[in-house]
Amino acid sequence: xxxxxxxxxxxxxxxxxxxxxxxxxxxxxxxxxxxxxxxxxxxxxxxxxxxxxxxxxxxxxxxxxxxxxxxxxxxxxxxxxxxxxxxxxxxxxxxxxxxxxxxxxxxxxxxxxxxxxxxxxxxxxxxxxxxxxxxxxxxxxxxxxxxxxxxxxxxxxxxxxxxxxxxxxxxxxxxxxxxxxxxxxxxxxxxxxxxxxxxxxxxxxxxxxxxxxxxxxxxxxxxxxxxxx
Amino acid sequence: xxxxxxxxxxxxxxxxxxxxxxxxxxxxxxxxxxxxxxxxxxxxxxxxxxxxxxxxxxxxxxxxxxxxxxxxxxxxxxxxxxxxxxxxxxxxxxxxxxxxxxxxxxxxxxxxxxxxxxxxxxxxxxxxxxxxxxxxxxxxxxxxxxxxxxxxxxxxxxxxxxxxxxxxxxxxxxxxxxxxxxxxxxxxxxxxxxxxxxxxxxxxxxxxxxxxxxxxxxxxxxxxxxxxx
DNA sequence: GAAAACTGCTAACGTCGTTCGCAGTTTACA
DNA sequence: TGTAAACTGCGAACGACGTTAGCAGTTTTC
Numbered sequence: 001x002x003x004x005x006x007x008x009x010x011x012x013x014x015x016x017x018x019x020x021x022x023x024x025x026x027x028x029x030x031x032x033x034x035x036x037x038x039x040x041x042x043x044x045x046x047x048x049x050x051x052x053x054x055x056x057x058x059x060x061x062x063x064x065x066x067x068x069x070x071x072x073x074x075x076x077x078x079x080x081x082x083x084x085x086x087x088x089x090x091x092x093x094x095x096x097x098x099x100x101x102x103x104x105x106x107x108x109x110x111x112x113x114x115x116x117x118x119x120x121x122x123x124x125x126x127x128x129x130x131x132x133x134x135x136x137x138x139x140x141x142x143x144x145x146x147x148x149x150x151x152x153x154x155x156x157x158x159x160x161x162x163x164x165x166x167x168x169x170x171x172x173x174x175x176x177x178x179x180x181x182x183x184x185x186x187x188x189x190x191x192x193x194x195x196x197x198x199x200x201x202x203x204x205x206x207x208x209x210x211x212x213x214x215x216x217x218x219x220x221x222x223x224x225x226x227x228x229x
Numbered sequence: 230x231x232x233x234x235x236x237x238x239x240x241x242x243x244x245x246x247x248x249x250x251x252x253x254x255x256x257x258x259x260x261x262x263x264x265x266x267x268x269x270x271x272x273x274x275x276x277x278x279x280x281x282x283x284x285x286x287x288x289x290x291x292x293x294x295x296x297x298x299x300x301x302x303x304x305x306x307x308x309x310x311x312x313x314x315x316x317x318x319x320x321x322x323x324x325x326x327x328x329x330x331x332x333x334x335x336x337x338x339x340x341x342x343x344x345x346x347x348x349x350x351x352x353x354x355x356x357x358x359x360x361x362x363x364x365x366x367x368x369x370x371x372x373x374x375x376x377x378x379x380x381x382x383x384x385x386x387x388x389x390x391x392x393x394x395x396x397x398x399x400x401x402x403x404x405x406x407x408x409x410x411x412x413x414x415x416x417x418x419x420x421x422x423x424x425x426x427x428x429x430x431x432x433x434x435x436x437x438x439x440x441x442x443x444x445x446x447x448x449x450x451x452x453x454x455x456x457x458x
Numbered sequence: 459g460a461a462a463a464c465t466g467c468t469a470a471c472g473t474c475g476t477t478c479g480c481a482g483t484t485t486a487c488a
Numbered sequence: 489t490g491t492a493a494a495c496t497g498c499g500a501a502c503g504a505c506g507t508t509a510g511c512a513g514t515t516t517t518c
Contacts, residue, residue: 014412024485025495053475065476066497074475125350125400130409132417138410139418152424157437161397168393171354180359181367183243188361189368195381208386208449215448219440253516254464282506294507295466303506 014129015076016083030060032070036080040117043081048119053077078123083131085117090136095144100217102144106137107166107213114170121171150221158220165216169209243358244305245312259289261299265309269346272310277348282306307352312360314346319365324373329446331373335366336395336442343399350400379450387449394445398438 020032038059042051053074054064071077093105114120130138141159148155186193249261267288271280282303283293300306322334343349359367370388377384415422 017412022485022495024483024493026483026497028496052473054473063498064474065478065499068476069496121354125354127404128409129411132413135410135413135418135421139421142420142424146420152427155424160401161394161441164397164400165390165394168390168397171393172389175356180357181364182358183246184361184364189364191371191375192364192368195371195384198381211448212390212445215444216441219444219448220437251464251516253462253514255466255514257465281504283504292467293505294468294509297507298465 015071015079016131020070028069030062030066030070032080033084035060035067035070036077036084039077040081040085043119044117048122051081051119075126075128078126079128079131082120082123083133085113085120086131086137087133088116089113089133092137092140095140095146099144099147100214103141103162103217104210104213106141106144107162107209110163110166111170111209114167115173118170118174121167121174124167145221148221154221158217161216161220162213165212169212243360244300244308245360249299257298259291259295259299261309262313264289264296264299265306265313268306269310269314272348273346277351280310280348304355304357307355308357308360311349311352312362314342314349315360315366316362317345318342318362321366321369324369324375328373328376329443332370332391332446333439333442335370335373336391336438339392339395340399340438343396344402347399347403350396350403353396374450377450383450387446390445390449391442394441398441 021028035056039051039056042055042059052064053067056077057064057067067077071080089106089109093102093109095102138159142155145155145158150158181192186196250257264285268280268285271284271288281293282296285306286293286296296306300309318335318338322331322338324331367388371384374384374387379387410421415425
């Protein structure tokens with residue numbers, strides 16, 4: 001019990017509020033941030049499953065067990081990786097101009113981030129408290145939405161939904177070109193077969209992303225009576 | 230090499246096209262479907278991580294290794310579980326009436342399915358070929374969308390995006406009431422604090438789900454020039 | 459009737475996250 | 489100044505996981 005790691009006794013609070021180290025003992029050979037950086041590098045290069053405790057430790061020249069002097073679990077590491085990556089979204093675009101345009105820009109930056117760190121998609125949907133960088137991002141979205149007369153909860157929902165839709169696009173991209181419909185007997189799916197047999201002009205749909213985000217945000221943040229007729 | 234399981238030599242094709250068993254040998258004590266059913270029961274009751282090979286085997290009164298006479302990997306099992314669950318969506322609503330209303334009904338059924346089988350959310354986003362039940366569902370969506378004059382690819386995108394949005398809602402629900410913003414010093418996030426301090430009327434937003442799905446589908450399937458002014 | 463193709467089953471392998479215990483180092487406090 | 493407390497790194501191990509190998513028995517094929 002006198003051998004508690006890094007969290008000085010009360011080990012159930014989230015990693016962000018826990019001090020990195022105490023005041024006694026030798027100066028550590030590594031740091032939380034160095035570990036997180038190494039893990040991100042591994043996940044970027046070879047995918048999230050490659051970022052095992054052992055692999056991260058090896059890339060830092062130490063052993064797996066040693067990491068637990070800095071983190072209390074692998075989940076902590078994933079949380080830190082996530083927050084550090086989301087920190088790359090800064091600096092944020094200034095919240096003047098049309099709020100929809102600015103939000104779309106935020107969404108675009110998010111999509112670019114997911115392209116840069118595909119493992120974020122696998123990590124993001126774990127039930128886990130969000131970190132300070134995510135808080136900052138959320139805070140900035142609220143700033144952008146300040147001129148919008150919707151309720152606070154509506155804005156929360158809209159931001160969350162936008163983030164989710166961005167992740168859907170990123171996932172669709174990441175799944176790649178291999179179509180998941182391969183290997184089926186199309187005679188059992190007549191409308192599918194008919195749709196495929198139609199002359200499908202390439203129609204790359206120049207900016208499906210923009211249209212989706214715009215229609216989503218206006219749908220969620222514009223009172224019903226001010227839209228349409 | 231003469232001990233290949235169930236796939237009779239060429240083991241790289243998807244599980245759905247592979248025969249369940251050959252013609253010789255004793256009649257198997259179990260079946261693919263019984264295994265899948267047991268795995269679903271476990272995942273429903275105790276979550277996906279509880280549905281390990283060992284646990285599934287134990288609940289069937291056998292050992293882990295025995296399952297590999299029926300499946301070639303755990304991924305196969307997850308694929309089969311997914312497809313069987315999606316099969317619960319049948320029978321589908323008749324594709325007459327307003328296509329948007331019918332699609333919304335399909336989305337509602339999907340949401341109910343995700344509530345019934347929360348593990349689907351963790352399983353669905355793996356890169357994996359889809360099964361016959363998913364094909365049938367997709368096919369039916371295309372049938373519903375037949376009166377819509379959009380291109381085939383636009384319909385594909387719209388269906389995929391609707392499915393994704395439904396999963397986002399289900400995930401938001403499943404994450405539960407515990408707010409992920411707990412434990413942060415709100416003075417660092419002024420707009421967040423301001424938004425929280427505002428008198429937030431309950432405003433339960435009676436049907437955010439419906440509004441979101443509707444605005445998404447109309448946004449993706451209605452030509453731009455026919456909307457607004 | 460013999461070979462081939464299956465069956466169930468036990469034991470093991472390798473990898474994973476994590477824990478334990480030990481020896482050494484630095485700080486806090488008498 | 490000295491001693492106890494709190495730390496440090498490290499190596500070995502634990503338990504659980506997915507998966508494989510090998511064996512003995514059973515059914516079909518020819």
